[in-house]
Amino acid sequence: MNLQTEIQLHSQKHNQIDYSSKLLLLGSCFSENIGNKFQYYKFQSSLNPFGILFHPLAIENLISRSVNKEYYIEEDLYFQNEQWCCLDAHSKLSSTSKEELLARLNRQIDNTNNYLSTATHVIITLGTSWVYRHIASDAIVANCHKLPQKQFLKELLSVEQVSESFEATISLVRSVNPKVSFIFTVSPVRHLKDGFIQNTQSKSHLISAIHNVVEPRKQQYYFPSYEIMMDELRDYRFYNEDMLHPNNLAINCIWDKFKNVWISENTELTMQEVDVVQKGLKHKPFNIKSEAHQLFVTKLQSHIKDLCNKYPHFSFD
Incomplete structure (x- = not known):
């Protein structure tokens, strides 16, 4: 008796990941879960240089700034809760010093610019299609940093808007690195603060948009993290106590699937040595x-x- 449906995946025949690969991982907190695996096994990788980013426009914006070396200035910063923050980046970059924050942001622009030119794989994990528009600047932000809610408008990106953002991100990266491979995936984290129905709608927009740009001949791929969680694991025992985030067991299951698809057998032997x-x-x-x-x-x-x-x-070390 088979008590579990299994998503059939096949090993990637081209552009597999090995220890000569250089990986840039961007996106939601689930990208941190997978990125931590790569770092544990000592792959060459850069993980969320601007912190966790949940939606495609936030990723596109910071890729654009990095490719074009568009540095931040004081007017781009806000003072909230006794520290300086940038609405384009995660709070982990925030600082009590304005100068220190600017230095961190612009250092990451330089680092990301350098890394993009040599990366072999860009792995993008999307969390939501819901975005917040800062009314004063009319800009879509990556993080509200607990500024008063009345300063923002909440919007749902359409499938077309998300697709256009993906195309722009791909084009920007390929302008400095034509041979890079893209792997898109959707985070299995449930954004229930938006509401159950709204979360499903949001994820569906992401999935539809990704399939508009996936084209293996152009080295643009999709990995079904979301589907593995929803359709293969589909049990609350695979969630943390908050019932929103996959637990370690689920993360390990999805990682094993990813590894079987994207990482070569010879590389896995070295990974076992690193694990020891x-x-x-x-x-x-x-x-x-x-x-x-x-x-x-x-x-x-x-x-x-x-x-x-x-x-x-x-x-x-």
């Missing part, structure tokens, strides 16, 4: 001075040295 080292580094001995532990440390350091000699970008 990572677990070894977390090992807590009963007696740090024991002969057995000293031998364990020696073997572990030898393993690390071998991996770092083979892959110079590895660092286990």
Whole structure:
């Protein structure tokens, strides 16, 4: 008896990810979950340089600024809750110092500009089609930073608007890196503050828009994170206590699916070695001075040295 439906996925034949790949991950908090996996296994990756971004226009805006090196100035900043923030970026970049915030934002523009020119894969995870328009500037923002709600208007992006944003993002990146591959996915996180029906409508706009731009011949792909969560896992035991975010079990299930599609078998062998080292580094001995532990440390350091000699970008600090 089969008690679970399974989404049939096939290994990607071209443009697979290996340890020579350079990955840029952008988007919702689910992109952080997958990005953390890549970082754990020591892939060359940059994860959300401007913090979590939930909707396509926020990603397009920051890609545009990075490609064109359009730096931020003081007039782009706001003072709220005793710190300076930028409505284009996540609060993790905010600072009590205006100068420090500007330096962080513009440093990330430079970093992202440099990374885009050499990236092999851009992985974009979308969370919602709902956006907030800042009334005073008439600009769609990435983050409201708890500014008074009356300063914003809430809008739902149409399928056409989302598709146009994707096309613009692809065009911008390809202007500096023609050979890059795009992998689009939709976050399985439930945005229930928008409402149950509104969340479904929002996700449907994202999915429809992505399929308007997916074209493997142009190295533009879709990975069904959302469908795996909704149709294959489809059980509340795969959610955290908030019933909104996938738990570690669900994240691991989706990661395994992604790995089977996008990561080559030879690369997986190295990943297993990296996992052994990572677990070894977390090992807590009963007696740090024991002969057995000293031998364990020696073997572990030898393993690390071998991996770092083979892959110079590895660092286990």
